[in-house]
Amino acid sequence: MVVSKAVIPVAGLGTRFLPATLAVPKVMIPILNYPSLHYCLEEVIDSGITNIILIISESQREVIESYFIHHDPLVSALTDKGNIDLLEKVEKIKSRAQIEYIVQEQPLGLGHAILLAKESIGDNSFAVLLPDDLILGNNPTIKIMLGLHSIEGEAIIAIKKVGSKTIPNLGIIDTSDSQGQIRQITGMIEKPALPDAPSDLAIIGRYILPADIFKAIENSRPGALGEIQLTDAINSIIPTRGCKGFIFEAHHFDVGVPMGMLKASIHKALSDEETKKELKDWLETVE
Ligand code: UTP
Numbered sequence: 061m062v063v064s065k066a067v068i069p070v071a072g073l074g075t076r077f078l079p080a081t082l083a084v085p086k087v088m089i090p091i092l093n094y095p096s097l098h099y100c101l102e103e104v105i106d107s108g109i110t111n112i113i114l115i116i117s118e119s120q121r122e123v124i125e126s127y128f129i130h131h132d133p134l135v136s137a138l139t140d141k142g143n144i145d146l147l148e149k150v151e152k153i154k155s156r157a158q159i160e161y162i163v164q165e166q167p168l169g170l171g172h173a174i175l176l177a178k179e180s181i182g183d184n185s186f187a188v189l190l191p192d193d194l195i196l197g198n199n200p201t202i203k204i205m206l207g208l209h210s211i212e213g214e215a216i217i218a219i220k221k222v223g224s225k226t227i228p229n230l231g232i233i234d235t236s237d238s239q240g241q242i243r244q245i246t247g248m249i250e251k252p253a254l255p256d257a258p259s260d261l262a263i264i265g266r267y268i269l270p271a272d273i274f275k276a277i278e279n280s281r282p283g284a285l286g287e288i289q290l291t292d293a294i295n296s297i298i299p300t301r302g303c304k305g306f307i308f309e310a311h312h313f314d315v316g317v318p319m320g321m322l323k324a325s326i327h328k329a330l331s332d333e334e335t336k337k338e339l340k341d342w343l344e345t346v347e
Contacts, residue, residue, distance in 0.1 A: 063206055063268060065180070066104045066187040069115040069173035070097065070124070071164040076317050085120040086316065087191045088127070091324045092335075093146070095127065096315045100191040101153050107203035109187060113160045113180050115173045121161065128154050169287030171277045178274040185213065188290075190265025193218075194324050197310025202266050205306055208242065209268050215294060217245065218266035219305035220312060227257045231291050233305055234258035245303040250283075250291045261305060263291070264312060272297050 074081035080089060087097035104112055116124055127150070138144045162176045174188060187202055195201045195218075205216050219233055234247040235258075248263060249256070267290075276293035283289050294303065311327060314320035329335040 063185050063187055063209060064109060065111040065113060065177075065184070066109045066189060066202070067113045067115065067174060067177045067181070068097075068100055068104070068189050068191060069164075069170060070120065070191060071115050071117040071167055071173055072170075073167050074316075077321075085116075085123055088123055089315075089321060091194065091315060091321060092328045094149075096191045096194055096321075096324075097124070097127070098150070098153070099194055099196070100189050101157065103195065103200040103202055104187065104189060105153060105156050107187075107200045107206060109202075109206075110157050111160070112157050113162060113177045115162050115164050115176055117167065118163050118165070121163065125161070128159060130154075167287075169282070169289055171280055171288035171290040171293055174269075174290060175274055175277045175288070181271060181274075183271050185209065185268055185270045188265075188267040188269060192314060192316030193265035194313045194315045194320075195264070195266070195308065195310045196313075196324075196327065197308075199310075201306075201308045201310055202268075204308070205266060205268055208304065208306060211302065213270040213272070213301045215245075215270060215273075215297065215301055215303040216268040217294070217303065217305050218264040218308050219243065219261045220264050220307065221260055222262040224254055224260070227254055227260065227262070228252065231263035232257045232259060233261050233263060235261065235305065241307045243305040243307070245298065245305045247298065248291050248295055250289060261307070263305075264308070266308075267294075269294070270297070270301055272301060 070087045074086035077086050088095040138147055164173050164176055201218055208216055228251055231248055231250050232252055233245045235243040236246050237243040273293055276296045280288055280292045313324035315324050329339045
């Protein structure tokens with residue numbers, strides 16, 4: 061089945077990025093000069109998906125929409141100066157993608173945010189990307205996952221080996237396979253205590269999900285904080301649909317927290333010869 065739509069939920073409160081998120085949506089905070097949302101959209105578009113559903117909060121709407129609006133005076137000024145490279149990158153996203161905005165009135169959880177895309181998605185499998193998980197590589201991770209999506213209706217989730225310190229903060233999978241880049245997932249648990257963790261493989265924010273997930277979310281009960289979790293819904297479709305985990309190889313940064321954003325910015329700066337030199341020269345002067 062061809063996956064032609066992607067859902068990108070960004071309506072969370074971004075409390076781990078306060079106080080910046082009082083005024084700026086987390087996905088618009090830049091990694092060097094591009095907001096994290098830009099990288100996520102590029103990953104989707106470079107994977108061949110052009111229908112993108114952004115789940116936003118009402119307060120984010122103006123700022124996020126303005127990123128995709130054609131700014132005539134700016135374009136003319138840059139064209140006159142022969143300096144339109146950066147704007148072209150943004151134009152590329154606008155011209156190659158169709159973005160639908162859906163407002164989540166209250167941040168009732170990731171599961172709830174995904175459920176809002178039900179009507180737009182219809183009966184087909186779809187991709188979900190969480191921009192907090194920035195994945196940088198030559199080959200877009202979601203594109204590789206689309207290539208693995210051979211069995212109709214099967215869910216596919218990006219996973220990564222993590223250290224024991226971080227396990228209690230993440231969603232962790234249980235698997236019947238002990239090796240290989242692709243693992244059969246038998247269950248998953250959100251933020252387990254270390255002794256209860258079924259593996260050291262964490263769920264990272266890239267998913268391909270069947271449309272059955274909507275019914276499963278509707279049947280899920282809110283968790284302790286009143287949030288509707290996606291993990292619970294995926295768990296409930298594993299027996300009927302099956303679920304695979306894909307251990308991706310590209311660089312991953314948790315840009316939902318300031319230190320992850322800083323590391324991603326440094327990684328970006330070091331991957332360009334000009335900025336690399338400037339950064340390294342400066343670092344040598346730092347005590
Ligand atoms: P997180 O819970 O990890 O991030 O949601 P958050 O809520 O933005 O930030 P913190 O935890 O308060 O610091 C994972 C993804 O799901 C979206 C978030 O925007 C993020 O992209 N999300 C979460 C929603 O769209 N709606 C929600 O109700 C909850």
